[in-house]
Amino acid sequence: MWDLRILGPVELFAGERRLDLGPAKQRAVLAALAVDTGQTVPIEVLIDRVWDETPPRTVRNALHTYVLRLRRLLETLDDTGVRLEFRNGGYALRADPERVDLFRFRRLIRRTRGGAEQLREALGLWHGQPLAGLRGEWAAQLRDDLEQQRLSATLTLAPLELDLGTPPGTVVDLLKPMLEAHPLVEPLAAVLIRALRADGRPSEALAWYRRTRDRLHDELGALPGPELEAAHQATPPPARPANAPRQLPLDVRGFTGREAELSRLDDLLEEGDGLVVAAVSGTAGVGKTTLAVHWAHGVRDRFPDGQLYVNLRGFDPDGPPAAAAEALRGFLDALGVPSQRIPADVPAQSALFRSRLTGKRMLILLDNAADAAQVRPLLPAEPGCLALVTSRASLSGLVATEGARPLRLDTMPGTDGRALLARRVGDRRIKDEPEAVDRILTACAGLPLALAITAARAATHPHFSLGTVAAELDDARHRLDALADADPATDVRAVFSWSYRTLDPATARLFRLLGLHPGPDASLGAVASLAGQTAAEVRPLLTRLIQANLLVEQPAGRYGCHDLLRAYARELTDRDDAEEERRAATRRVLDFYLHTALIGDRRLYPNRTKRHFAPDPLVGGVTPEPLADLAAAQTWFAREERVLRAAVDLAAATGHDKHAFLLPWALATYFEREWNERDWIACLNIAHQAAERSGDRYRRARTHYSLGYAHRELGRPSEAYEHLVKALDLLGDDDTTGENAIVLLNLGTTARRLGRHDEALEQGRRAMEIYRTHGDRPGEASALNNIGWVHVVLGNYAEALEHCRLAVKIQEEEGNWTGAAHSWDSVGYVHHHLGNYAEAVTCYHRSRDLFRDQGDRRLEAIILTHLGDTHLAAGDPPAARDAWRQALDIYEEIDHTDSEEVRAKLRDDLARVHP
Template sequence: MTRVTHQHAVAVAGSTVVQVGGDLHVGVRVEDVVPRQLPARPPHFVGRTNDLAALDEALRPDAADTVVIASVGGAGGIGKTCLVLHWAHGRSDRFPDGQLYVDLRGFAPEGEPLTAATAARGFLGTLGVPPAAIPVDEYAQAALFRTLVARRRMLVVLDNAADSDQVTPLLPGSPTCTVVITSRRRPSQLINTAGARHLVLDALPDREARALLAARLGSARLACEPEAVHALLRCCGGLPLALSVVAGRAAAHPRLALSTVVDELHEAGLDGLEDGEPGTDVKAVLSWSYRALDPRHAEMFALLGLILVTDVSVEAAAALAGTPVRDARTVLRGLEQSSLLTRDDADRYHAHDLVHAFAEDRARHDITEPARDGAWHRLTEFHTHTAHAARRLLEPHDIYIELPAPSRTCRPKPLSSRMEALAWFAAEHRNLWHLLVVQYSSSPWATWQLAWAMSAYHRLSGLLGDDLQAWVYALGATEGWPDPVVDALVHRHLGHAYVQVGRFDEARHHLGRALHEAKREDDIGSQGFVHRIVSVMYEYQEHLEPAYDHARKAVELFRRTGEPLWVADAINAAGWCAALLGRFNEAEHLCWEAYPVLSHYDPRGAADTLDTLGFIAHRTHRHHDALEHFRSALALYQELGDVYHVPDTLDRTGHVLHALGRTDDADRTWRQALVLYRNQLRVADARRVRRQLEGGRFDRPSEHPWPHRRR
């Protein structure tokens, strides 16, 4: 068995390179493995002609060199899985290299959703990787999966997904693959960043619903009782799952009158399926469980219905109920014992979607409006103060935003390190996002305060679309406010967010507004930050002279504030622009001027400086110096949890290795960068690196193989 020293899986001579521990080994053949994992074609499938055509259109191979992804959404029981399986079986000839299928159990009545890691391990086993050769690290598993399906014409069905995060590690990177996702939730992240096409199923029209009953019971039986059939259709509301349950019950008793089935359904309350769920028996069980709770547990359960997502931390639940954390934990454990909640390893409590829907109903009926308002205020105060503390850990030298003093009962979660702050944001991101949306119309101060607190995490994690949307909400909430300082801050951050996603006309407008307000208030620091962002905007557009000029203007303004860190950051930006202009002596001088301050106060800024010094050394043919600088920058980024900048520096390192003649090492490094770019859904960067791996070279400066510095 051949020993290989790089970190990720690649295809070598028809075999598979598999990571085991810290090493990689060759020896697993996968060419002849053609998986056929699709469950059987659904029986009695009728109608859905328009939906099948829409799915065909959504999954038509794109001209772009990216994987084709479609998501099928709709309420529970609407027939998402049946539609996809019927479609997939009818088009199996399009996927000669096989079909992979997994039920992610995102909305299963019992148990937790399947983790992406578990699903990936299952796929790897199906593709021929022995259990002992499957990497332990989840990231390496995803990388190996992408390697094994690259350039193969395969269908991947990810059924019953909970959200975009669950499916992202399971997405192939190859444009030869097709992915179909089913979920009750709209996967906005995949739609916005990966170009997924979204199809929403609706209830069956009466004609197709009647055809489904006829396929199961026979047309003659329906013709005997037209009024009962009409009542059955009305009870089921066009929901395929409900129709199947009713048809199955009637088919099991062929002599039973359909009118009797209708009476039974009315007695059981099946007309509740008009809300999209056939489990009225489950609703009855929930009612019994709720009535058995003591008042303290019942109140907490109903309050949890105010939260728009189905998981909550102990601290957030305590804020919602206005109780100490220890008391909230006791109550949540009681709800867990009553099978109304489950607790995960991260000490978060989850409610199944049906349970959560029932809690929402109880919140509407059992919690008074003043009590609801009080709970929302406490939850907002808790999240806002904790999010601000977390942001301070991520950006300790940024401008500090003063919050109103917390109330006596507000107990923000204590966070003591950068890693804790990152973990808290990751766990609470959906809750924070929904809170921001809810507060948009009722609490302008909370909206922009939350947008500001979340922005550092968004940018560090590459959630640039989320950052943009948060600041759009912030602008809408604060428009018309008489406070010019807030106005300038919101426009500046919104302009920055537009720069990050490449929408430069909108960015220019908002940055101009921010600069106008900052000048009117004689706010020198804010003016400096605007020029710093404008420098980045011009760099993205490859207008390097204006980018350099605005960076120098930021240096001049920051010197007047007396803030050495801001000055050093702007000097570093000017050094990067000078390097891109080919003025390497000046660029190196500026970087070394900035580095001592940044290395002492801002490790991430120091990593940027080292990255720039590596670029300069490479362009001045000091390749060994360049490698040292890049490796130091990578170590800092990884230590800080700054995963977003790691592939950029790996990409640059690959160019240095290639210049040194170490082409195998260069290719391995670029493959690492490619996997990260794909994981972060950075399509343009991934395409550029793939071209490099295929031997493409960038002979003209305008092709600019270096990724932009996203600061």
């Protein structure tokens, strides 16, 4: 069993053994992943957490190194359920959250208001200052947040211990260190004074009272509050009012999840006795009211003077938002003000409301607010009161002027969604149909309202299988129909419409067009191109959509919304926008991705052939990303990978065949280097279908060639050979472009892998002649290199060395560094077989450096494997082991099948050392 601790120094234990987590930055990477266990943390967020705003130039390489080391360390744990994965432009620590002390602590304090035993267990998890030894703004902020949660748990536990008869000296020992750390927290001092008096230590109690009183005066200019004075005078706290209003709606039975958000709301209660305003915002159906009501029920005992509630109807479909006067009259009535004494105008009503709260501790829940202006007259001014506001709007005005604490509520993670379904339909049905549950969770996009509707349907039709329910949701275009309901409050489409109706025409148009975007999120440039506008014109529209919680701004300047909102936007654009406008928007966004991808491909592979495949000119309103260098291109492809894959499907589905042909071609280099076999082949098949529809023989030949190349690299030489022969047949002998040379070149390589060496030599020579005829020197060098490889296989090392050395010379003269890297590998391989190990090592280092500079990690791993083989043959097992481990790290990162071959080499090496 393993445990990861961050409530103190960051430590990883395997049983009783503490593992070495390496330097501080490496420990910070693990901590930055651990706080979001189970969730993908984008690379940009990780960098910001670990390096703040001053990361080094090589920060991505450093992050990659730390991740690989941590992954290797986690693999040593007996528990195979823990792993570190790369997913969608980020990393995720996949593990049982219960093995992370932070999650156990939060679960215990969340679920046990008033439960002393579990609070003791929660506080017992602490073993020092959280994240001890880690520097930076993120670590400091998290440390402060966690200390506040610890303080809150201590303040809840200490009075309970006294009431339960726990020896008061034990309570004193619990409280003293906390008051040393938080000397101005009066409730902490008050309960310590009570404990000291109960323990027969009145003089010490008096000393702590005076010490706290003096600190309050010197640092805050304040006098002790009623609670501290009552503890000092040994008088009981004021009695709870018998007629206090209790207006909270019913709590949700079986509330599930939202642990982090509930903890953040808990933290607000520990900010002292000042007035606190919390603003909970989020998109329609995300569960804002449910969360607020559940939390309010949990803390109502902290507000003995009562709780007020009003639905402000900010997005009600049946009428305008509630007037402030209406809400204030309800509040004043609940506070016992006779109707004849309630003033007529809102300012006077608001003043009377605030005066009636004097000296009280009350919770005011302002639900479903339209905007900040509607809320302001309803805010208390009395320290000790808390106003909790929910709204689909972001309420940034309250944050700016009233100092409201914002809490944005996002969609539910899968674990919480699964738990919600289990509570509603029963664990047995969930366990019996796990695949159907996964489909339901995907279709509902983490939206609690959609999950609740689906669960209700399953619960009221127990004879339905969950597979039947999932099938109703599978069709994205009709998913909202499956989530329809006679009650508008529980009809997903109707609930969305209440937010959409508040948008101005330009913002509403942009929201509709986002339904045409091919992926779940988009950059500013992609959104601008979709709309046919400049970035400056689109930015304020995006801001309005974010404020309306119809869109979320994500890390790295991306914008997105959950799948159900995208489906709603698609419905709207199909209904309200002309087909011509929709097609123009689709063409613009496809142009953006195609032209940017072509720029990126040129950065990844500057010498890649580009004959006959120029795109059509850009349409108006499209501005591709410039992608200034290789690093920018790699970052862009990684960030846009899912969107680009969806763009290929969109191009094919909407009849944009040239885009459907060119996009896969532009993506092939990236897919190969990342070893994304599934998308590489799938996109090439789509390109092939588009080429067949075009009837253009060059396009058809190119897709057969590309499929042949991909299948060969993926270990399927027979399929590769068939495609390459078809490509050659389509080009014919009358090809005047030289296009058949690259096909012959790869046909020769494929023949060699099939063991047909004579044919391999022949095809290599034919390709070389065509390249020479067309003056293509890099192509000629590639043919020389291929011929040299065949001679290596045949054992003709002298001839092989001659061909491969000449290939290196030509490639470097022409600046074709990809070709040069391949040829250096070939020369190194020949030297290895000639027994010239030092020369081979030099060649491999040169090849590896070139592939690394180009970002081709798969080929870098291949060279490292060759390098390890040479070190072993030269009698240097440690150097061999180091090279193989580096290769294995890369193979595992890109999920390459050759990883098993390298593991076998390492196992054999270990067997040699420990026979």
